Amino acid sequence: MSRVRKALLHSSLSQYGARLIGLATTMIVARLLTPEEIGVFAIASAIVTVLSEFKLLGAADYLIREKELSEQKIRQALGLTVLISWGLGITVAFSGVTVAGFYNVEAIETLFYILSINFFLAPFISIPIALVNREFNFRLVLLVNFAGSVASLVSTIVLIKMGFGYYALAWALAVKTLIELLVVLFSSESSLYWKPSFSNVKEIAIFGFYNSGSNLLKRGVKIIPDLVIGKMGTPAQVGLFSRGLGFVDFIAGTLFMGVSPVVLPYLSEVKREQGNILDAYTRAVLMLSAVIWPVLTVAAIASLPTIRIFFGPQWDAAAPVASFMALWLILRTTHNFSNNLLVAVDRERLMLFKELIILVAAVALVIISFPLGLNAVAGSFLVLGVIEIGLVSWILRNALGLKVMKFFGALLPNVIISIVCGLATWAISFVVPFSADNAWKPVGAIALCLPIIWLTSLFLLRHPLATELGFLFRRTIARSS
Incomplete structure (x- = not known):
């Protein structure tokens, strides 16, 4: 390891x-x-x-x-x-x-x-x-x-x-x-x-068709709003929605990208060594969502001051979009490693099937909700997130034998940590209003308080990630001494 x-x-x-x-x-x-x-x-x-x-x-x-x-x-x-x-x-x-x-x-x-x-x-x-x-x-x-x-x-x-x-x-x-x-x-x-x-090259091409097709459809879910709004609306509306989604996607992507390149090699190695790949998958989701869910919860609540400090007040209209999309990404990241899992066990066809259904649902939701405004489009993605969780859980249960209740039970500590961090962020808004012109004040307060609250929650719940952090801390101290 x-x-x-x-x-x-x-x-x-x-x-x-x-x-x-x-x-x-x-x-x-x-x-x-x-x-x-x-x-x-x-x-x-x-x-x-x-x-x-x-x-x-x-x-x-x-x-x-x-x-x-x-x-x-x-x-x-x-x-x-x-x-x-x-x-x-x-x-x-x-x-x-x-x-x-x-x-x-x-x-x-x-x-x-x-x-x-x-x-x-x-x-x-x-x-x-x-x-x-x-x-x-x-x-x-x-x-x-x-x-x-x-x-x-x-x-x-x-x-x-x-x-x-x-x-x-x-x-x-x-x-x-x-x-x-x-x-x-x-x-x-x-x-x-x-x-x-x-x-x-036929063998590689067949694998590549399912793999690339799935990646295309998965990325397409985030691109569909730009394409539909670009046709039904204006470039300015595309820019606002793109900034709101792009902001929270940047946060999620930043946290995922450090781990994602290692997931497929890790799961593939577990498969080659005939280990329990479902346990490895559950542990990977548990460890990463312990970080990403609380961060996205905070981003959903504090989207206005955060967008102001990063992009300026001209993007205020993107804040509600960012809040909805942050909640959607919490739902979406629940099974974010499912494609890696299906590739590792040679089930690429199922991967393409699920991504196609999700994309079709996304297109329908965006087209139906756009006449109601950008916030309605963003809100429709919460429905999409629920659909995705149900679909992927059903596929993994029937194809690989994933015990769904056990899987979600393992993630319960992450839900608790996210709620605690969300309540703390909400409490900060009463002390330092998020609508204040000085956006750095609420963002600074969040940056000072939330890491401590998050770490405390991890250790109080005896989360496996707390064990890993303790291991890294002891190793760092040992090397420096």
């Missing part, structure tokens, strides 16, 4: 560092561009993001999951990735005119040309990263993410100051990808494969 802990440390440093730099970038952009400008880029990037889920076609996860790897399998994975990713890059470049006409936003055509660059570089980054992830070596990932994030931050600011507007955001993504490729190229820890093999 020490290898897993080390991987978690490097992965967390990598992902959290990149997220902090990303937060700085977002805060700066929110002050340099208008909601309408950000809305234009959000429409373009949402569509490209949908296509980008297919650019690797699951080849990276295939390499991580396989029991035995040969050089031929690696080259086949690269070959399939090149075929799909380059094909999508060409598709993006040539579809810009059509999409720009559909949304009646001329700038989307140029944005598509710029965003297509990433598709041609991605294969030569993803395969080396997958190979080091398989071995729980996340040092290279740390270097790649840090270098790419810094490059994105610097290029975004410089290009906006030079007058590129929303085009700066697209060019910054291209610069980020190029820098990541250079880090992989010159790293001694990565194994480079430049000669793809295009023969006998």
